[in-house]
Amino acid sequence: MERRRFLVGTVAAGALGAAAATAAGAPVAAEPGVRRVKTGLDVLVGSGFVALAGQKVGVVSNPTGVDAEYRHLVDLMHGSGRVEVVAAFGPEHGFRGSAQAGGSEGTGTDARTGIVVYDAYGASQAKWGELITKSGAETLVFDIQDVGARFYTYIWTMYDSMVAAARLGKRYVVLDRPNPIGGRAYGPMMTAGYTSGVGKKEIVQQHGMTVGELARFFNAEFLPVEAGRSADLQVIACEHWKRDKFAADTDVPWVMPSPNMPTPDSALVYPGTCMFEAVSSITEGRGTTRPFELIGGLAGDFDHHWGDRLNARNLPGVEFREAYFTPTAAGQKPQLLNKLCAGVEVKVVDRERYDPIRVGVAMLVEARKYAAFAWRADNWIDKLTGSSRLREMIDAGADVDDVVGAWTGELADFDGRRGSYLLYG
Known part of the structure; x- marks a missing residue:
């Protein structure tokens, strides 16, 4: 298969690295x-x-x-x-x-x-x-x-x-x-x-x-x-x-x-949809051809309304397709193995506008409205997100902007701290 090749610009960079210069977008x-x-x-x-x-x-x-x-x-x-x-x-x-x-x-x-x-x-x-x-x-x-x-x-x-x-x-x-x-x-x-x-x-x-x-x-x-x-x-x-x-x-x-990171598309959504590892009633699509892009729970417990409500939010850079699939790898959820699941396929339509973690939070907020939703008993979501804050806010009924807004200051601080270590512009 011929690999796609894209122009990414010219740089002045040696073996130890230097800042990238101009960028373009033509093949x-x-x-x-x-x-x-x-x-x-x-x-x-x-x-x-x-x-x-x-x-x-x-x-x-x-x-x-x-x-x-x-x-x-x-x-x-x-x-x-x-x-x-x-x-x-x-x-x-x-x-x-x-x-x-x-x-x-x-x-x-x-x-x-x-x-x-x-x-x-x-x-x-x-x-x-x-x-x-x-x-x-x-x-x-x-x-x-x-x-x-x-x-x-x-x-x-x-x-x-x-x-x-x-x-x-x-x-x-x-x-x-x-x-x-x-x-x-x-x-x-x-x-x-x-x-x-x-x-x-x-x-x-x-x-x-x-x-x-x-x-x-x-x-x-x-x-x-x-x-x-x-x-x-x-x-x-x-x-x-x-x-x-x-x-x-x-x-x-x-x-x-890794076996469930088959394409760059998988990587693009992963920082957000991997949070569903921490939901015992929902699979992150392991063992399908679209892991981390296909997210769902047992058909009957979850349905097409999840995708409808997500699309109604008009989240930048993403659309959601109603999806039905059967995971063939269990991960930490053997109860979902080889069972028909209903949920969504995450379709990134504009990489530049897409925020995978905001999208992941929106998906959790809407999934939390189903009676079958259940966090893993070990509160794995706290280890994935770095504290109990996200779980507690979603459980308390907070909406997406409130959850995302809670980390604005710490994100800005990290962005500033990392600046002197960056090599590529």
Whole structure:
């Protein structure tokens, strides 16, 4: 299948990154000589792996760590003869991506390269320290495609491994990738009493940063306290990308970061509709062809009125289609597995105007009106949104503007704090 190519403008950016310059929107095919977007991995390969020469390298990656030709980072390094790869570390879903949500592949030997792969999913910072020491790595390299939401666990894999590397005095290199849902920040702040594996530090729900920018933010804001010092960090930045661009505006290969993130469309809605993980009576469409875009509960408990009421709100950038589907993956809701569900399909019609978290709140507000609506007993919504505020406000009958307005100040504060760590304009 031929990938769509779009003009994203020209930049002046080196291996460590610089601000993007101008941007346009015409197809690359119609613009001779336009340079495509390069990820940090593409830049590293183009340099002949110079940033890693002469070091023993441990790689934190998964199937998304590929170059423009879909060749994996570890395979490229191993085959180059220029980098000594001593280990790989597999996050949630595993290094080669064979495990479902909440799973990993275990520790073993990679069949393709013979390199030892350590199971690092859920590893504490202390465990990370043990794994790094056991591997003999002098430098850790992180290359995973994030999707831009605080509760997508790969950024916390990066954080914990950075803390461990800093404590051990190891070098840490991030091969940056574009944020597929752009560079705008939305949503509530994580608060200290609600941290977990889906949100370990104080950032907002849709952070609007690349993993490289997040690494810079973490390194300055959090590591000096948690690790006692900052990491020896290098970010190899993308070239020819600007933060107002979405995945569909670039030619960067899309490889599923997880089994229920099949397309950039899934990522676009995820920061909002993932909140339905916390509703026991509603599925977020796992096991369908449109996870996180198809949202519904048992037919009969939920119906077409949900979509009608949402469309009547005229939310910017989105429309809702009445939808019926049968989820074939349970997640935390086995009671909905292989059952006919009724609800909506979220159709983003204008990415520039679409606020996924406001939309997610509107969907929760309207769903709360059904008698069958029930939060998960563990109040998982509090961990996803960073406090009990959203749940308590919706339960009390607050409408969308009130809920969203409650985090305006903390979002503005975060937007200001992150500014000095941004690399792309």
